[in-house]
Amino acid sequence: RPFCGRSLELVRCREAVAQAGPTVAWVWILGEPGIGKTRLAAEVARLAHDDGTVVLFGRNSEDLRVPYQPIIEVIRQAYADGVIEPGPVPEALQPLLPGDVTSSDRRASPGDDEALRYAMFEAVADWFGAAAATRPLLVIVDDVHWAADSTLQLLAHLQRRPDGAPVTFVLTARDTAPDEHPRVAALIAAAQGREATTVVRLEGLSSDEAADLVGPAAGLDMSSIMRQTAGNPLFLQAVDPLDGAVDIESAVRRRLVTLDPRVQDTLRIVSILGLEFDLQVAAAATDRDEFDLLDDLEAAVAARLLDDIGADRFRFAHALVRSSLRSELSSARRARLHGRIARALHEVFADDVGHLPELAFHTAEAAEVDRSLRPVAVERLGRAADEAMGQLSFHEATDLLARARALAPPDDAHQLADLALRHGIAQTRAGKNQTAARTFGEAIELARQTDDVVLRVEAAVRHEDASWRPGNSGIASLGHLAEAREVLDGAVRSGRTLPDELLLRARLAVAQLRALALSGRRSETDVAFEEARELAARLGAPNIEANVLSVYISQVMFYEDFQLAHSMVERLAELEPLIDDNDVALHALHDRILYATLVGRFDVRRELVRTMSDLQRRSHSSFWQFIRANQEAMEAFYEGDLAEAERLAEHCRDLADDLPEEDGSGAFGLRMFMIRREQDRLAAMAPLIRLVVSRAEGAAMWTPGLAMLLAETGATAEAAEVVRPVRDAGFDVPVDALWSTVMVFLAETMVQLGDREGCAVLRERLGSLAGTNVTTGSGLLCFGRAERYLGMLSFALGELDDAEQQLGVALEGDAAGGSVLWSNESRLWLSRVRRAQGHVAEADAMADVVRHEAAAAGLARLVRLAEAELA
Incomplete structure (x- = not known):
């Protein structure tokens, strides 16, 4: 086909290719269908090849979502063309290439998944560097808008990589509805900030360029043609030479009618094969001799309906x-x-896994009509899903298993349950835990109709693991787990031998322990803990023991017995070098960090955070990157660095948005509430807090938050009305991840209102926190020493000696932790106590320290309050 126009665009692309060197160059060619993206990329490739550059090509299929399809095609082409010397495939690269994939372990850790994926992506980057070691390399990746999620993840990784080799990636993609892809748009947006990136957006050809493309055609009105086509090259080539009408389907039919009817039928059949197809497969599908079929295909090439792209492919x-x-x-x-x-x-191709995705797709499409094909379709979809799992392509595996479930016979409960279990595992490893929990629930219902004990227990354990979250009740899981245990015990009593029974029983025990703890069933939780710990000891499994300890420490001990928790935390430290699961190791470190925060050992905490950061970076876990950022945000606020705390709060929210099914808005809202309070800008948040309180899901925490806001801004009557239902209930709020935060808000409110009865009740309830730092959830916020709140409440009750002692302890602990914010908050309250005791000069000196330190740190609320004390 002729290459018309695009002279400026071609120059920009060629300049990008010429500049490739120490940094990989990226060229994005964007535009609507038919605008000439692939044609421009081909011209860039032709000219680069003439200059001695190695050109490799990979494309994405319109029908299939094959993991890493264009990159696999590029690597295969490079080996076939001798671009890179054949040899053993690097171990990290093996999951990418079908045929070298090993089946994935159903219990593989998500943390390990991300580490393996990162290593594989790095191996791909190194492979491109090796391929370009002697000659520059140009890689065409066509039709990125059809790319599988795994392909886009790999491209994003390569695009972010700071170093590189003389490699240029030229990528084509549609950027118009309905084909535009949000993840492709995100890739392009990220790319535009890099110096080595060129984005070319193609518009229609000019009138002169369009005339060159259409060619001499007597009597055609080019102005009318331009109005119809907007200069789109594909539409221009579809112009009817007789009347100038523009219609793609009519143009195709005009070319078809010039061909033999047999050729027409051949083209319709191979249109089902895909945008690109293999001669051998086409011959087998049409039951034709290859030479005979070539006559038809070559005729279609001559009619410009097909392109011969070599290697028996069209x-x-x-x-x-x-x-x-x-x-x-x-x-x-x-x-x-x-x-x-x-x-x-x-x-x-027989059972060649390289062609398994298309084999599964075509079988499934046929099985929609031919029910006799459904068993083989389900089997092939399942195998394709296993291969995708082995390639760490969990989104594609999820789609394949969803289709397999839809085609499976409705009366085969065992197959349906097994498929649902596998589907849920794929969803879990894709990060979609909430969706996976629902899928595992379906697996439980289906497995009940079978006598497969392992399947029933596995489904129940997986359901609990996918559904638990701090602050959520575990009641929904308890029934499933109890039923699973009964089934397991019954099978053993009947003399059945089950594979890995002890490990299965230990995993079930951990799940029951967590569900009981989250459901508040305290006495049963202790029994479950002892049983789970005993099973871990029998197994001699550090991973299981660490998991048991983490659950019990974080869900029980942190709320009840810090002395007992200490010995368990020490045991976690002993287990650390023995744990070989990144996810378990990171959970254990997280619990140790939280314990150090609670007991005020910030020197230990900071050292543990550094250790955790190193492990997170090695595991490349997005979830643990989010947790690490939350820890940094907590410390910035604790120290009183409000600007950094706000920056990190926004960073945490953005990281949460990048995680599937993770909502960071609640945590962001709480952080910003506290930041705006210390900036003395809390009143502006009142309308938003009122809106949140009006919604049932926000009432538990934000009703006390609104009451505190109102009390602090002088609306004491309204504050008392807002908090009245909680107060009348004796401040009986759920003891969960947000309990301490709610109690802090309530204590502040009661003190502001001068409600002595309420202060007395709250002081008793908060007494168990003495000696610790008040911390939200798993480390979202740290409010400093609990003694500050106890001292505030004692002060409101007029018990000045107790208040002095408690606030002195708080000041010492907050200062030792390095908190400018909370040490000065404690100092301010202590100055009030000393003033009430008649020590005015000492009180003024304390308030003056608060004023100066708070002003230096930008803590406007504390400055205002200190100045009020000194007025």
């Missing part, structure tokens, strides 16, 4: 040409042709 001239041909076939005929193609693929 490609439709454009996706719109293919879709036009395919649309002429009824759905019934398409389904039957999919069946013929599936048989042809199996005949040509």
